[in-house]
Amino acid sequence: MADGQPQISLTFPDGSARHYPAGITPAEVAADIAPSLAKRAISAQVNGAHWDLQWPIPGDAAITLNTMKDDAPALELIRHDLAHVMARAVQELWPDVKVTIGPVIEHGWYYDFDRAEPFTPEDLGRIEAKMREIIAARDPVLTELWDRERAIRHYEQTGEPYKVELVQAIPEGQPIRMYWHGPWQDLCRGPHLQHTGQLPADAFKLMAVAGAYWRGDSNRPMLQRIYGVGFRTRDDLKAHLTMLEEAAKRDHRKLGREMALFHFQEEAPGMVFWHPDGWTIYRALEDYMRRRLTAAGYREIRTPQVVDRKLWEASGHWDKYRENMFITEIDEEHANEKRVNALKPMNCPCHVQIFNQGIKSYRDLPMRLAEFGSCHRYEAHGALHGLMRVRGFTQDDAHIFCTEDQIEDETARFIDLLSTVYRDTGFAKFDIKLSTRPEVRVGSDAVWDKAEAALEKAILKVRNDYEVDPGEGAFYGPKLDFKLTDAIGREWQCGTFQSASSAS
């Protein structure tokens, strides 16, 4: 291709490189490679970024062409295009509805609309039918870059005040990306599919309508949010709906009521009232855990729940975590000043107090301390969810004080202990995730190298697969998270193993 333009070099996953004029689009690249690929391609990864087939590539880059077989990009595009198609369907049915935003979320998408009348379940059916018409029309998806003024003028003319506000929020000088699905236009970062006919007409469903404030601000208008789920095939959709049905049947809040295990009430939000049968389960599990911990060499301790703010200041909680702590004040000995205490949000600082009192020599290490400690954390009312997310809870918490050389062995022993617990409680499958050094951290790279290597080696002693979550460790050390898969395929974040080379 020698047409005088500057050439760029595109590197493919197999390591081969091809040369093209700068500004070539992935669609043109695919067509150049093979007509069949041009047909199957849906988007590209360009230097790791998800790239629309219509976007020009400005310079040398690593490129991968995505097809519907590539899970993550395929589902992202399907859900994102469905969000646009849904908004178009809504405005075709009710032209006076104002559109706002519509992002992709887990399993699907939502879109927020400003409409005086509430959407009814029948309305959702009509919207779905209209969406299928739009998909059947195989309307092309087009994109252009506009400047701000043009975009603002356009949205003022079409009477879309929310879009005007969105454009105004984009920093000056940045081009505004516009998308069209057929005649219907939206402000959107993209990428998108090439035409509406690529969407699976039988693999999506509108699930629910909920209220949502514009920009999450309770002083702004209340909008209506329509939730949808979308998949590649009808079978995937069916499997998801079956899973939801099954999950609703198993909801522990419902079973907790039916089996008279526990209840919650407004006077103590997020705090469990355990009934005899529920407490029996709790005790059976605690007794079991206690035996397993004892067998693994842990010593049980008990520390105070109400502790002076001085200790929380020293531990850093007062500074970083105060909004989540329950504070109590008391007139101690009729002193002039009230003494300020906080309920412990975690056991760690208290365990350190015991360690500080007790150790005589390094021969006492490793020292394994465990507590079934009652902890309290303030969580927003809306975040509470039965037993899964509470304000008052037990932390079955252990601290292992050990030398650096003992870290690997102690970690392996802990993974082994937790594997046993999960197997005993019926979870055949669980995953381990290693979170490594974050950008903001304490300690030298050499210390982190050692700490991360110790955890990796420890995992490999017990099993040979694990995920890595780069940069997600705590600022004072890497950590392991354990994720269980339940009987209907849902994943649950469960235990945590936190390494801290400085304190413990």
Place this chain on the structure above:
Amino acid sequence: MAVRHLPERFIGILIENYAGRLPMWLAPRQVVVASIVSEADGFVAEAVAALRAAGLRADADTRNEKINYKVREHSLAKVPVILAIGQREVAERTVSMRRLGEQGQEVLALEEAVARLAAEVLPPDLA
């Protein structure tokens, strides 16, 4: 190093994973002994006492209700084992054992039922 586990949350996950049908060692009520006729009440009490002595969480149901009604109610409450006792069981010192989610029942001597169930309810680390 710190290790964290949250029992409340874990119990929520267990309940959903098992849809309420917890394994025997975690079930709050492991056995209900239900009378079919009121003449069985004495033997029901004896069976419950034997089960409790063997370490089981057992309760009696001697209400004046039909056995099918009792079985349905305890099944909804996810009780894993129901032992039914009628006139014949009293005479032979046996129990009719029904398990949650299974069809049919098994008739066996009280002592054998107690021994079997006592082994079944052992937590995995003691079994």
